[in-house]
Amino acid sequence: MYGARMARFAADKIQTMTVIGAGTMGHGIAHVAALAGISVRLFDALAGGAAAGVGKIGKNLDKGVELGKLAADVASAAKARIRAVESFTEACADTDCVIEAIPERLDWKRSTFADADRDAPEHALMATNTSSLPVAEIASALRDPSRLVGMHFFNPVHVMKLVEVVKHPDSDPSAVACAVGLTERFGKTPITVADAPGFASSRLGLVIGLEAMRMFEQGVASAADIDTAMKLGYGHPMGPLELTDLVGLDVRLGIADYLTEAIGPNFTPPRVLRAKVEAGKLGKKSGEGFYRWSADGKRID
Ligand code: CAA
Secondary structure, eight states, X not given: OGGGSOOSOOGGGOOEEEEEOOSHHHHHHHHHHHHTTOEEEEEXXXXXXXXXXXXXXXXXXXXXXXXXXXXXXXXXXXXXXXXXXXXHHHHHTTOSEEEEOXXXXXXXXXXXXXXXXXXXXXXXXXXXXXXSSOHHHHHTTSSSGGGEEEEEOOSSTTTOOEEEEEXXXXXXXXXXXXXXXXXXXXXXXXXXXXXXTTXXXXXXXXXXXXXXXXXXXTTSSOHHHHHHHHHHHHOOSSOHHHHHHHHOHHHHHHHHHHHHHHTOGGGOOOXXXXXXXXXXXXXXXXXXXXXXXXXXXXBOO
């Protein structure tokens, strides 16, 4: 009887999680997993990257206590559950779940999962945080693609409430259900989407971002006024150009190039975006994008 079959993956069984990539998204994912009571191993290919990620999580947890969002003992317990691990193999050993949050390169993601397939146990759920790449193509790097799903988080992960769970044609239904349950354990709201280019959020979000850049390029208004239009006129928490600085101009350019190829010319990147990326103006992380940023992440103009 189908109903009596044990689900292969179950969110409440996940006690240990491996997060591959300790950058903007990876350290945020490790943060929310540790707060949900999961033991987290954080790995980064860059030597010292995982330790730096753990340091950022510590600061964000302390800020949560300062803001009255977290009890001090809850934050300390979460910190104690996170470990920076320098060896990929060690990070994946005996884990219940691998979440990958490395840069948006299909070949890198495929080879990461081929390695995780070798090092992680068979029962481990595999999830990619890709924001637009085809999840089925990432999954096909595994011997069993059915155990991989997309779990697309939003920046800043410890604040944003959404996770897009992406299922592909071969996903095991219990892997999808597990990702939904895990999202809920993180205190977030899941939406389930098909493996279509840009899913729901990247495709919609980028339309506004690219049009704002074209308007900036054409001199319709200043960056600050375009952003204010969406903040005060539409109630967005942040304008599309400031959001582009937060996400990273390189990240948005990569998604735009991919969606132009996959969907069509509506997503053609504006010249200003390509020019800024070529000049190393990647947004908040590089100190300049559509705005200038101080080293401690404050907007200068
Ligand atoms: N721990 C716990 N809670 C925290 C926290 C911390 N360290 N830091 C902040 N918070 C809480 C605050 O207490 C506040 O909670 P309430 O709403 O309950 O009061 C909330 O988080 C917002 O924080 P702030 O008031 O300090 O900050 P803000 O109001 O200036 O908002 C922002 C900052 C959340 C970034 C907001 O501007 C925003 O939502 N911007 C849009 C972000 C966005 O669109 N992200 C998605 C980008 S796209 C993406 O990531 C996907 C991709 O694929 C590229």
